[in-house]
Amino acid sequence: MTTDQSPILVWFRSDLRLADNPALSAAAEDGAPVIPVYIREKDAHDPWLPGAASRWWLHGSLERLGKALAKLGSPLVLRSGDPASVLAALAEETGADTVLCNRRAGPTAIARDRRVGERLSARGVTVHPHNAALLYEPGTIRTKSDTPFRVFTPFWKALLSMPEPPRPTRAPGKLTPPAKPVSSESLKDWCLLPSAPDWAGGLRERWTPGEEAARERLADFLDGPVAAYPAERDRPDHDGTSAMSPHLAFGEIGPRQIWHAARHAADQRHELAAGAEAFLRELGWREFNHHLLREEPGIPDTPLDTRFARFPWRTDKAGLRAWQSGRTGYPIVDAGMRQLWQTGWMHNRVRMIVGSFLIKDLLIPWQEGESWFWDTLVDADIANNAGNWQWVAGCGADAAPFFRVFNPILQGEKFDPEGAYVRRYVPELEALPNRWIHKPWEAPDEALRQAGVKLGKDYPRPVIDHGTARDRALAAFQEIKKAGD
Incomplete structure (x- = not known):
């Protein structure tokens, strides 16, 4: 079925779903022909385009979204290039005078969207953005003095006092296709x-x-x-987390869907209430980071605590390589980094441990870790990535104090007591007894021999002594504290 109405361009970005997609719903309700489009953006100067792991996920997500849209009647159009140029060309090609989209995060993305709006407006094409990625619009949760929150707990309390987020909408039952097919690039050719x-x-x-x-x-x-x-959420040796983060990052599911589903589950089964509340609190932390990024667009690069601009970071290429490859000699750190490389994901507790090790044991800038995670995580999210790294470094909003230095041995013994997580991702230590699994350098020669482990050959010795590293980190922090007094 076709109509005489001008078609509407629905510009997909980090909202790769049909249900609870405000831009798509608005287009479907209008009754006009709908042209769904995804643009592979190219900007050599933008460090926050999808990393390698995210590109792998993007392929699968677009493949499935394309099939779903085709079933609704209007295939997904793939184009590459500058979004303003691509959308302007599509509008001229199809006669569209409206672009519907959902807002996205990140300073470069926001600036690019502004340019898109200005350029299309000059051509008589209107851009209507919607909120699909957050429970509430940034700027709507503020302190009593009308300032943005910098501490999570009062932010969370304020969020809970808000009216319930809107209930998610269903996916459209059908879409009206354009009168003429629109040419599309091949997903396979995007490599x-x-x-x-x-x-x-x-x-x-x-x-x-x-x-x-x-x-x-x-x-x-x-x-x-x-x-x-x-x-269970702190136990990397157990499957106790939701692992929803990559689906959220790509917008395959929205926070409102998760919120109401969790609330409904808790209402149906009261024994789930405490767990559901703790789970939603993590969704609130994501919300906090996204609201913070909108207020402080420089946080992916610049410490929120300006004292840390003077921190005496070290350039340590060998240490960085050892950390990236999971060869630091600290089993819980190495297990986490290898899990990341193998699966594109890392358990949240271990993310804190490996982050603390990079920043405080090796004194390597947190931006190096942020960059590595951006390229290797399937759930890379600019707001969460920046907010979490600054939290670990002690320079962000509601950050852990810098003097909180995670001890990788004690963390491993507490949260992976049987060594199951380490044995899975550091198999060369598989036969080492539990007593030594998190500190193999202290194991007796006989225990190492029986486990078939030669330190320095099968598994590295620690790249640095943790106690020495901790003292060095605290001394460096005292330097910037004194400079700021």
């Missing part, structure tokens, strides 16, 4: 998947991108595991 070498085997084994997989994962988590979430 988003690695090939030489193909390092994505672990990602394929661990993940299924797409909206359907996101719904299934959430349902499975809320069906029972959420009950133990407050205790």
Whole structure:
């Protein structure tokens, strides 16, 4: 079916879903022909375009979104280039005078969207942005003095006092196609998947991108595991987290869908209430980081605490390589970094441990860790990535104090007491007894021999003594404190 109305361009970005997609819903309700479009942006000066792991996920997500849109009647159009130029060309080609989209995060993305709006407006094309990525619009949760929150707990209390987020909307039942087919690039030709070498085997084994997989994962988590979430969320040796973060990052599911699903599960089964609340609090932390980024667009690069601009960071290429490759000699750190490389994801507790090690044991700038995570995480999210790294470094909003230095041995013994997580990702230590699994350099020669481990050959000795590193980090922090007094 076609109409005489001008078609509407629905510009997909980090909202790769049909349900609870305000831009798509508005276009479908209008009754005009709908042209869904995804633009692969190219900007050599933008460091926040998708990293390698995100590109792998993007391929799978677009593939599934394209099939779903085709079933609704209007195929997904793929184009590459500058969004303003691509959308202007599409508007001229199809006669569209309206672009509907959902807002996205990040200083470069916001600036680019502003340029898109100005350029299209000059051509008589109107851009209407919607909110699909957050529970509430940035700027709507503020202190009593009408300033943005810088501490999470009062932000969370203020969020809970707000009216409930809108209930999610259903996916459109059908879309009116344009009168003439619109040419599209081939997803295969975008070469988003690695090939030489193909390092994505672990990602394929661990993940299924797409909206359907996101719904299934959430349902499975809320069906029972959420009950133990407050205790299990810190155990990397157990499967106690939701692992929803990559689906959220790509917008295959929205926060309002998660919020109301968790509330409903808790209402139906009261034993899930505490777990659901703890789970939603993590959704609130994501919200906090996104609201902060809108107020402080420089946080992906610049410490919120300006004292840290004077911090005596070290240039340590060998230390950085050891950390990136999971060869620091500290098993819990190395397990986390190898899990990241193999699966594109890392357990949240371990993210804090490896972050603390990079920043405080090695004195390497937090931006190096942020950059590595951006390239290797399938859930890379500019607001969360920046906010979490600044939190660990002690220079962000509501940050852990710098003098809180994670001890990788004690953290491993507490949260991976049987060493199951380390044994999974550091198999060369598999036969080492529990007593030594988190500190193999202290193991007796006989224990190492029986486990088949030669330190310095099969597994590295620690790149630095943690006690010495901690003292050095605290001394460096005292330097910037004195300079600021």
